[in-house]
Structure formats: structure tokens, C-alpha cells
Amino acid sequence: MxxxxxxxxxxxxxxxxxxxxxxxxxxxxxxxxxxxxxxxxxxxxxxxxxxxxxxxxxxxxxxxxxxxxxxxxxxxxxxxxxxxxxxxxxxxxxxxxxxxxxxxxxxxxxxxxxxxxxxxxxxxxxxxxxxxxxxxxxxxxxxxxxxxxxxxxxxxxxxxxxxxxxxxxxxxxxxxxxxxxxxxxxxxxxxxxxxxxxxxxxxxxxxxxxxxxxxxxxxxxxxxxxxxxxxxxxxxxxxxxxxxxxxxxxxxxxxxxxRGGEYLGVGVSAWSYLGGRRQKNTSSLKNYLRRLEEGKSPLTFQEELEAHQKLAEDIMLRLRTKEGVQSSYLLTRYRRGEVETKLKCLEYLSQEGFIIKEGERFALSKKGILVANQIFQEILD
Ligand code: SF4
Structure with a gap:
């Protein structure tokens, strides 16, 4: 499990x-x-x-x-x-x-x-x-x-x-x-x-x-x-x-x-990620207490990520880390066509010096870390 x-x-x-x-x-x-x-x-x-x-x-x-x-x-x-x-x-x-x-x-x-x-x-x-x-x-x-x-x-x-x-x-x-x-x-x-x-x-x-x-x-x-x-x-x-x-x-x-693992968030404003669904509790303490007292759900937001959203998010989250992201990992989990588009983007960023490519692994370079938010925007687009 x-x-x-x-x-x-x-x-x-x-x-x-x-x-x-x-x-x-x-x-x-x-x-x-x-x-x-x-x-x-x-x-x-x-x-x-x-x-x-x-x-x-x-x-x-x-x-x-x-x-x-x-x-x-x-x-x-x-x-x-x-x-x-x-x-x-x-x-x-x-x-x-x-x-x-x-x-x-x-x-x-x-x-x-x-x-x-x-x-x-x-x-x-x-x-x-x-x-x-x-x-x-x-x-x-x-x-x-x-x-x-x-x-x-x-x-x-x-x-x-x-x-x-x-x-x-x-x-x-x-x-x-x-x-x-x-x-x-x-x-x-x-x-x-x-x-x-x-x-x-x-x-x-x-x-x-x-x-x-x-x-x-x-x-x-x-x-x-x-x-x-x-x-x-x-x-x-x-x-x-x-x-x-x-x-x-x-x-x-x-x-x-x-790494895109599952987590359960409890308490006011807490986020969870379970079974591919992202959920958020109410950010109002008053509502949180009231809802639970009435036996109601504290959730105010829930979404199931579509495959292309999951792919972009997975790449961005993994790129935050030193270990980065491997192309084989992406190809076994997501649609080949969509992965190939993202890999082209990562290749381009590596030519510009923002990403280091070692074999099939992509990770942010020091130059990339300094502008990480702009890099993530490129990946999202
Ligand atoms: S007010 Fe905000 S930043 Fe300050 S201790 Fe509380 S949670 Fe942390």
C-alpha cells in the first residue's frame, strides 16, 4: 500500500x-x-x-x-x-x-x-x-x-x-x-x-x-x-x-x-492530494468549526487534475529538486506526444543554460535556480 x-x-x-x-x-x-x-x-x-x-x-x-x-x-x-x-x-x-x-x-x-x-x-x-x-x-x-x-x-x-x-x-x-x-x-x-x-x-x-x-x-x-x-x-x-x-x-x-506523493491535510485552509484529486479546506476558522460541528465537510475546493496538468505539475515539482526529472519516468506515466512537447522545451532550456541535462535526467542549473519561476512559466505554456 x-x-x-x-x-x-x-x-x-x-x-x-x-x-x-x-x-x-x-x-x-x-x-x-x-x-x-x-x-x-x-x-x-x-x-x-x-x-x-x-x-x-x-x-x-x-x-x-x-x-x-x-x-x-x-x-x-x-x-x-x-x-x-x-x-x-x-x-x-x-x-x-x-x-x-x-x-x-x-x-x-x-x-x-x-x-x-x-x-x-x-x-x-x-x-x-x-x-x-x-x-x-x-x-x-x-x-x-x-x-x-x-x-x-x-x-x-x-x-x-x-x-x-x-x-x-x-x-x-x-x-x-x-x-x-x-x-x-x-x-x-x-x-x-x-x-x-x-x-x-x-x-x-x-x-x-x-x-x-x-x-x-x-x-x-x-x-x-x-x-x-x-x-x-x-x-x-x-x-x-x-x-x-x-x-x-x-x-x-x-x-x-x-515527488507528487499523496498527503492528507487537516485543519483550516489545509490542502490534500489524494487519488489524483487536489482538495482544500475552508480558510475561514469560523466556517471550519461550524461545518465540523454540524457534521459537514470542511472542503471548499476539489479538482481532478487532467493528464496534461498532472504532467506539467509533475515536471515543475520535480525540477524544484536536485534530482530533477527523468524522461523515462515521464514516458511511462504520461501520453508520449505530450511528454515529447515538454522534453523539447526542456532541451531548449538546457541549450540556454537554465537546465542541466545528464543522460535522460533534467535538473535546474545554478543559473536556472535564480529564475526558477520564469522557467516554470515556460513549462506551463
Ligand atoms: S504570524 Fe505568520 S509568519 Fe508570524 S509566526 Fe505566525 S504564521 Fe509564522
Whole structure:
């Protein structure tokens, strides 16, 4: 039976960061968190029956948000026990929890580990207090350093930290300091994103008015080129556009997404991909709670991908990764004529230096990684 991944969305934070467009609410009252957990349990039971998932093996569980580290260790233990009533856990199951430094200390991290979490993803974003303030982060530098130090103390071998670049007035040396600061803690995994602001976030209007204080696209490319080189020198594998890992420390959960594997998403706004169908839960917390209370489905969107959509999506997702995509893989799964059209496009991109072709494998070159979104657009057209 095929493996399955599970994503749980916990949509509460201490307060909203100024760049955030995730579904998250600034609510910290525990009774409300528990009410939400109850609704998620109902959803799990409902979806297991609806999608005939009982007995499937979970290879990864991901507690994301929001700030799931606002939960208590016993809540996580209860959640994992509940899941074991429906699924079996793979012997090597990866259980990740996103952690925000202002919500934990060493003891709480240790207690999460004892409850079953075996991978932590720490939302650092920056070590520079000026940027933490600008982004509206709740964590202080001291809290960040505390949580990173505790990873070593609890002998956690699998954890990650997130950093953001392309911040206003951020110079290349300042960005380099952030990377150097992260490396002090020897993180097995790093996720590096550039700041992107959607029109709904408070910082968007600031960025519109003061676009010149942000690094230009050329500067951004320079920052990222330096990052790729530096992290490679430090022994990291650049295994996905935004992700770097020491050998063996890649995030299995995210690899499921990029390899087109099946996943069940639970909680407000969560996406699922099951049996070739993509589904999305309502993004409104109020509707989510109400629907489940009334015994109704939380889904607001569902689509079955057509063969040509699946093909384009499969190529784009696999191209995000270092392993890329193989022509034989595509030819055994999709219509030959459609695959050949896409292969011609990949050949053209390799002649332009955006794609590396090795035998029948295509993968993004360093030049291609810097303009990945444009490459994906070419593949979609
Ligand atoms: S902690 Fe994360 S999810 Fe919460 S508001 Fe900040 S960026 Fe958004």
C-alpha cells in the first residue's frame, strides 16, 4: 500500500508578523486551541472514512502553522495517539513540528521530543534585532539563541532553521552575518527564502512606497549565489530551490510534495492530494468549526487534475529538486506526444543554460535556480 503523509495546520500565533499571509489568528487561549483540536479530530475521522484511508502507513507527519509550538506536549502526544487509531506509522516515520522561539524553552522542546516529535523546524528569519523588529516577529535574539542551543543539548539530530533575505536596507555583509550566525549551531537543514509580500500584508504598502530600500533583483541574485556557494563549501546539499541539508537530513515530508506523493491535510485552509484529486479546506476558522460541528465537510475546493496538468505539475515539482526529472519516468506515466512537447522545451532550456541535462535526467542549473519561476512559466505554456 502506498505511503501517505499528513499535514496538520495549527492556525494560532502570539501575534501576526507584518509580512505573513498564512492563515493564522493571534489567539493564545488554551480552551480555544483545544476546541480547534477537537474539530481537527472530527475531520480526521471523517476524511479517513470518506477517502478510505484506514490502515494506510504514514511516512511523515508535519505540524505546521501558525505556531504549533503554542500547543502543550500532552496535546501533541494525544494527537499522535489519535492518528495511530487510524493509521500505522512507518518504522522511520518523520514527525516534524514548526517551532517559534518565543513559545518554547529547552524543557518544552525536550517534552515535545518525548511526546514523539523527531524533527523541529525553527522559525528564525533573522539574527539581526533590527530585522526581527521590522518583520514584526515576536521572538528576541536571546530566545532564538536559547532554542538553537537546546537542539544540541537534547541531542536532536534532525532539525532545521528558516532564514529570510532581501530585507529593506539589508546589505550583503548583513546577510552573510545571518548565515554565519546560523552555522554556529550546525543546523542539519536550512530553508532560505527571499521576502515576498502579498498585497494583503501590512508591509506591502510600505514596500510599494519604498521599493528602493529593498535589494534589487540583481542584488537578490547575488545574495543567493553567495549563499549557494557558502553552504556547499560547508557540506550542505542544495537539494531543493530553497532548501539545503547535510547528507541524509533532507525533509522527507516536503520531498513527498515535490515527488507528487499523496498527503492528507487537516485543519483550516489545509490542502490534500489524494487519488489524483487536489482538495482544500475552508480558510475561514469560523466556517471550519461550524461545518465540523454540524457534521459537514470542511472542503471548499476539489479538482481532478487532467493528464496534461498532472504532467506539467509533475515536471515543475520535480525540477524544484536536485534530482530533477527523468524522461523515462515521464514516458511511462504520461501520453508520449505530450511528454515529447515538454522534453523539447526542456532541451531548449538546457541549450540556454537554465537546465542541466545528464543522460535522460533534467535538473535546474545554478543559473536556472535564480529564475526558477520564469522557467516554470515556460513549462506551463
Ligand atoms: S509566526 Fe509564522 S504564521 Fe505566525 S504570524 Fe508570524 S509568519 Fe505568520
Amino acid at each position: 502506498k505511503e501517505l503523509s499528513l499535514y496538520f495546520h495549527f492556525p494560532f500565533c502570539l501575534k501576526r508578523c507584518r509580512y505573513c499571509d498564512f492563515v493564522s489568528y493571534p489567539r493564545r487561549d488554551r480552551s480555544f486551541h483545544l476546541e480547534y483540536e477537537k474539530a481537527v479530530f472530527q475531520e480526521i475521522a471523517w476524511k479517513v472514512e470518506e477517502e478510505s484511508l484506514r490502515g494506510r502507513e504514514l511516512s511523515t507527519v508535519y505540524l505546521g502553522g501558525g505556531t504549533p509550538s503554542l500547543l502543550f506536549p500532552e496535546d501533541v502526544e494525544r494527537m499522535l495517539n489519535y492518528l495511530q487509531g487510524f493509521f500505522t506509522f512507518s518504522p522511520s516515520v518523520e514527525i516534524t513540528m514548526e517551532v517559534n522561539p518565543e513559545t518554547v524553552n529547552g524543557d518544552k522542546i525536550k517534552a515535545f521530543q518525548e511526546a514523539g516529535v523527531n524533527r523541529f523546524s525553527v522559525g528564525v528569519q533573522s539574527f539581526n534585532p533590527r530585522f526581527l523588529y521590522f518583520l514584526g516577529r515576536s521572538s528576541s535574539l536571546g530566545q532564538i539563541e536559547n532554542v538553537l542551543s537546546s537542539m544540541e543539548k537534547i541531542h536532536c539530530s534532525s532539525w532545521s532553521l528558516d532564514l529570510l533575505y532581501s530585507l529593506p536596507f539589508q546589505s550583503l555583509p548583513e546577510w552573510q552575518q545571518d548565515i554565519e550566525h546560523a552555522l554556529i549551531y550546525h543546523p542539519p537543514h536550512l530553508s532560505i527564502y527571499n521576502l515576498t509580500l502579498s498585497p494583503v500584508v501590512p508591509l506591502y504598502s510600505f514596500a510599494r512606497r519604498h521599493s528602493r530600500v529593498f535589494p534589487s533583483p540583481d542584488e537578490e541574485a547575488l545574495y543567493f549565489e553567495w549563499t549557494m556557494e557558502k553552504l556547499e563549501q560547508e557540506g550542505y546539499i542544495h537539494y531543493e530551490i530553497s532548501n539545503f541539508a547535510q547528507p541524509g537530513a533532507e525533509c522527507s515530508h516536503n520531498l513527498t510534495y515535490w
